[in-house]
Amino acid sequence: MCADTPETHDYKSTLNLPKTDFPMRAGLPKREPNWLARWEEIGVYDRLREKAGRKPFTLHDGPPYANGHLHIGHALNKTIKDMIVRSHQMMGFDARYIPGWDCHGLPIEWKIEEQYRKKGRDKDQVPINEFRGECREFARGWVDVQREEFKRLGVQGNWADPYLTMDFHAERVIAEEFMKFLMNGTLYQGSKPVMWSPVEQTALAEAEVEYHDKDSFTIWVKFDVVADGDLSGAKVVIWTTTPWTMPSNKAVVYGAGISYGLYEVTATPDECWANAGDKYLLADNLAADVFGRARLEDGQWTRLRDVTNDELADISLKHPLAGAEGANGEWDDLRDFRAAEFVTDTEGTGFVHCAPSHGLEEYELYRDLGMLADVITYNVNPDGRFRDDLPFFGGKAILKPNGKEGNANAAIIDKLVEVGGLLARGKIKHSYPHSWRSKAPVIYRNTPQWFAAIDKVVGDGLDTHGKTIRERALTEIDNVNWTPKSGRNRLHSMMEARPDWVLSRQRAWGVPLTCFTKKGVLPTDDDFLLRNAAVNARVVEAFEAEGADCWYEDGAKERFLGGIVNPDDYDQVMDILDVWFDSGSTHAFTLRDREDGTEDGIADVYMEGTDQHRGWFHSSLLQSVGTTGRAPYRNVVTHGFTLDAKGMKMSKSIGNTIVPEKIVQQYGADILRLWVAQTDYTADQRIGDEILKGVADSYRRLRNTMRYMLGSLNDFTEADRVEPADMPELERWVLHRLAELDAQVRDGYAKFDFQGVFQAVFTFATVDLSAFYFDIRKDALYCDGDTLRRRSARTVLDILFHRLTTWLAPILVFTTEEIWLERFPGEGSSVHLTDIPETPQSWLDADLAAKWAQVRAARRVVTAALEVQRVEKVIGASLEAAPVVYVADADQRAALESVSFEDVSITSDITVSGDDAPADAFRLPETEGVAVVFAKAEGDKCERCWKVLPDVGSHTHGGVCGRCDTAVDEANAG
Template sequence: MCADTTEAVDYKDTLNLPKTDFPMRAGLPAREPGWLARWEKIGVYDRLREKAGRQPFTLHDGPPYANGHLHIGHALNKTIKDMIVRSHQMMGFDARYIPGWDCHGLPIEWKIEEEYRKKGKSKDDVPINEFRGECRAFADKWVDIQREEFKRLGVTGNWADPYLTMDFHAERVIAEEFMKFLMNGTLYQGSKPVMWSPIEQTALAEAEVEYHDKESSTVWVKFDVVGGGELEGAKVVIWTTTPWTMPSNKAVVFGKDIAYGLYEVTGRPEECWARIGDRYILADNLAPDVLGRARLDETMYRRLRDVTADDLAGVKVKHPLAGAEGASGEWDDLRDFRAADFVTDDEGTGFVHCAPSHGMEEYELYRDLGMLQEVITYNVMDDGSFRPDLPFFGGKYILSRKGGEGDANKAVIDKLVEVGGLLARGKIKHSYPHSWRSKAPVIYRNTPQWFVAIDKPMQVGDDEFTIRDRALREIDRVNWTPRSGRNRLYSMMEARPDWVLSRQRAWGVPLTCFVKKGTLPTDADYLLRNAEVNRRIVEAFEAEGADCWYEEGAKERFLGNVVSPDDYEQVMDILDVWFDSGSTHAFTLRDRADGTEDGIADVYMEGTDQHRGWFHSSLLQSVGTTGHAPYRNVVTHGFTLDEKGMKMSKSLGNIIAPQQIIDQYGADILRLWVAQTDYTADQRIGQEILKGVSDSYRRLRNTMRYMLGALSDFSEADRVAQADMPELERWVLHRVAELDRQVRDGYAAFDFQGVFQAVFTFATVDLSAFYFDIRKDALYCDGNTLRRRAARTVLDILFHRLTTWLAPVLVFTMEEVWLERFPGDESSVHLVDMPETPEAWLDADLAAKWAKVRQARRVVTAALEVQRVEKVIGASLEAAPVVYVADADQRAALEAVSFEDVCITSDITVTGDAAPSDAFRMPEVDGVAVAFAKAEGAKCARCWKVLPDVGTHGHPGVCKRCDEAVSESA
């Protein structure tokens, strides 16, 4: 007998509704610090190190400078590193990360000098170790500040014991590594043009230079020809963008394969420095441009004849200042004149003025000719001023004290005009090297510096090689991400000059060597190479730090009873800070208990600018001391730009600080931005981009919340074996197995964007929009059925995979998700590994079948959406469509599953009949059409399906399935 259905019954309490306190609103900015404190309290990083039997995996940290708050590039860099470390740990490695800081060098020294300048104080008036102490304190302060800022990003690591280049042991090892070059014969002192910062008064390496546009004065200067037969009295014209180098000119060179002509001035306008009858030797390709610069049109000159290389062979030239009144004979010697390979007729005049003290090509030319002594000048002082006794120009500055244009160029140009040496002048805007710290232009200046010869054969153990050859070999033994990094570093290493090690500063590790008085750098005994002296130095550095080098009596302390201290001079230059950071592998990877057995890191990861910086110097240093690279993988990221693709700068007002994002959104949103971007290229960030990231986050959070609610009372008694599961659950496990492989391969290849996109698509498309949508009915309305237990088993499997797959990215949120289900004082998702996923879950045939099912489902749901929009139905459960399927295999696939459940309808008919012309179709899905029909029967008061049997069972107003579920729960 049917139950009475006249009175509505509320079956809400009989449903298996999701239960969770997990909030949809994350509140990350306020809640993240609590998780940080919790991890520190339970010692997550240290507990991970206690896991025995794991293969070590070490990412060696490229040290940031300890001299200011973090910028967005720091956040990108450290987050990528953290994702590398965490993902490898959760894949079963012992993933170690020792944060480090670069504490020496000009960035910090410059800050202390700025403070001095504000007080009207000079560092030269302060005892050097007092100054160094202030630098050390400054660095120490910023290490502490930056450490907390890095930790706030959720970065895991040995924060309690980082490496610092200013630690005594580090300073000892840096000196020790330098001494290896001293002892193997590759260290030498030479005098050659190097990039010099007049503002900072030190040599700079290429890695310390950045290029910006600069407007420079440019001049066309006349050199009178002496000798050369018919060319006597003619003028060779040179062009230069550095007029200040003219007082140091020692030669003019030409190209032996360039076509030259002799040009005579036949007319002239007013205000022109050319004179009628003047004859100029110029490259034919450039003559019209040069004469045009002199305001001569084509009617005012004529070409007299060819000028051959043989004609030029007998020529000497006079400096335009030769014989000038008051010059004291400074420029009276005839200038050298010869062919050189580097001269072209692409721009200029076809002749190049040579000041070998200020140009590397000219220096190398005269070095190879054995004529350096004749052409090297010392006209420019450390501060960029001309030597005081230089006629006309003594004391003039190339740059102002603030880095702008000095008075030297104007003084030189004015004097050339006065003596009739100028043909033309102008301005040019070009890319020019600037110091990346002071932002001021640099110059090339010949100074005595200490170098490592990279083409000199040396020996490490029984192995003999040159640093360049071995470095090139090692580059091809390293895995580069992206691959272009290999090509960049390889080309740099092929072309680079000898390594300049010395800097004329105070805050750093000194070049711990001594030179013999009365000898020349080329003499065999110029450098003291003594193992006992080296031992004394490194032992003192270990105990007292590098400051002991500067203490009174240091020379006697280190040399006494070994050699006579009076016979030697102590070198007071400091090492290039890139040598410091390039040596970090020695005292971090090699010397620490949590380092590596072979002193080689699994990964170095920095910005692409480090191909000329840390990657470069580390390779040079390691090859020179060990014979191999210090890394197996090198990963590089691009630069961070604003939303319009502009470089961030204070002047543009487009800087976004990491703390600003954390305060507004939380660190997990910043981390998710990193995971969503292709970090190997330049990345953009801004408010609109972050809103999009937040939307992705919310969708993921909703997925996790759904699972938590459905698993609220799941126990092992509910678990179902894979073989007993319905097809839909087995299809999900197939996707899990596919994705597990993709996630692990992606993390191993440092492809975080690929990993996240794969997991995100799976979570939002395969799960939320498909599997969860279908199984919501069974989870809510079924009793203790196999279908419901199988679905919850799959949800449990998904929970463990998604939380661990995403934990390296969303470190805070996945911890929150994990603790919601597994609370406890010692519980943490970061203490577990990604679960192993059985290969047996893979089922290609099942996946192919369900691909056909999903394809047909798309047509059905689109057809029903049309009816919903037109208000024919309010929900898909009111429908019972007819699905016309032309393909027999696809039709069989639909008939083999509960296709009405898949489509969330109350009933469905699948047929191979021809579809009516008005049936709904989708152009991209061939052979499937849908005819709409309403479901017949009454609406179940519990599950809302429209079925014919509703109201015919023991409980009023429900279908058979719900009647059984209600009875079971009673």
């Protein structure tokens, strides 16, 4: 006789249902700032530094530029850095992160000039240190803004004491590092073509240039041949896309291995700049194209004969403007004509016009010939206008101040037409270098600049890896670990081909080139540069105390030279250093000089975008090998660019930009961080609303997994803990998976593979746990009394909790803190003060894993078979079933019989059979040898656990099975 009547059966209070205040809805945008405030209050970063006995691990921050709000690339970059630092800290390192900012240079100077123009002020009328002070304050303001924006993303670091390239000590060290190039003989002044911005009126480095399509004039120009025989009076034709360089032409070159011919025009159509009887020298492969450009048709020209290289060697040429009325003899000298290796017959005419003042290949050709004095011109002023006294073209502008096409090209083309020097003209759209700041086209312009000679033997005794800067750089590249590996090849090829480093800029806001030149001495003379250690010491001492502004104070030259050398004998150099030299030197004043730097001045990791192979990675390597003989980094990690959802580059003009602040406001920073973790950052990645919604869905699934664990661990104590050896097989299988995954997580974090780490953890949490282990053990956790099975499951949940929260903490910094504090709410508690727990290798059990792989395979067939019955409404839930499972393989059958396979399959009963399965049994094609025949469970439904069992109703408490009857007694007794 049952003690309870059906009307009083209420067993819900006797169930061990999950209990937690952890909300299903995260509310991240509103709640994340509270955790930020808490971390600052308890000093998480500083407390981590107090952990003794740890091996340092330092990520050196590539400095963002202090001149605007963050874009999505900044968010990606800083989040990856934060994941690197946090993961290594939690793996037992003392992982340090000192944020930094690039504060000098043209972008800031440009902003101040814009403010001046709006107010009608002339920059040149403002005292230079007043102007520099405004630049400094502008940069300081943006440092403060960006610092808060980075912190909002959950990025942890020494925000109270970042490094700034404009700090006095930094300016001192930058100058000091420059002086090492001065003293070791690699610094020189040269006049050569460099990329020049007429709009900004300064030289640019390759890293300051971006390439965009540009419509350019293209012309085919005739040079009269001066030679004996039938070549006399013929014309050599050149092709160029820079007509503005024609006034600076000094030569034409040909290819020694190219086949050339003498061609004659036999007839001409109307509106053609060729005449019948004209003879032309052209590369045979290009002749037809050239005549077509001149509007000649087949049959209107003929090839007369071959022209040999010996014949070409005896030729001289006249500039097309030679003898022109009003030219004042500017172009009357014969042009040089010789072979050059860089000439091809793939486009153009087979002849190349040379203006060595505006082309690097031509410059290097005549430099190596010792003929630079004969071919260098100074026709183009810093603003891109021709010198005023240049005949015909004086004052003409290559570019307008706004970067648009000037009047120089048109004037030159018109003049060439007038003198009969043009054969054809047209337009071409091609990729062309533009300043990444003004967005205006740049030109190659010969101008005196300061260079670091990268192929000169460096006399500094640091030649372990090479005697020149280039040799050292190429050697050190192979001593660095590159992620991805392609980064090595990219930088190596750039370093192999790069020219000398242009160090100087003709601007005001930056660290000056702290050197002096002797008056009346040529730059090629040994005593042109003052190399004096005492002078250098004075300069750096002053910079340390007052900053670089002291270089520009009245009387600075006398202050630094007086009493050491005669100041009247020297000129003070007023150019500033390339800002890439600033950022390339950051290892010296950050890694070497700070207490929280590194002992050897080398960073464990540099991590930036792929464009930094020609930027910061590049300049840092050059600067470091030039002054220390080795690279400043052990690992270089590279991320790609962030594109919109369609794979297009983000652009304000297109309107497809995505601002990190808006993502944080809508979803929370953890969603943005999770997007970073889910993407392959080593390639270009996409982001958009639909992508973020998918990320948010993954987040919800993971959050629910953690919420389930928190609820099930509600009142867990150490008294509940079970040793692994005493646990059921299923729990030991989970521990095995944890041991496997722990190794995978650590290896992934060590290799900066956050996508691999997250995917492994997420798959484990959603497939192995939620869909399998939790699904099975829910019954025991809810319905068992104080059984070994339930205590073992809760012990495993506790172990899982500590691993999942710490594994995910570097990625989901806010959510894992919330999860951690739900269990451990102490005043100074934080998941970010803990390490990833060590996971015993003894948990690994390959045999057990193989056995449970067979169990899971059979379970999938049972689950699929029951789903058919549920869809057809034969049953409402799997607990109503008691199927027969036919298993052909004896080992697999034994595996199923050794476990509670009905619990694994979430049925009330199950029969495992070795007989042949009926033909109509349910099968899955991917699981051979397992078939299922459905049958309903016999008995009544337990009102407490919902299993259908024969003994329901035969125990003390009405409507329950034997297991639940005992559990109710325990609950009532408790």
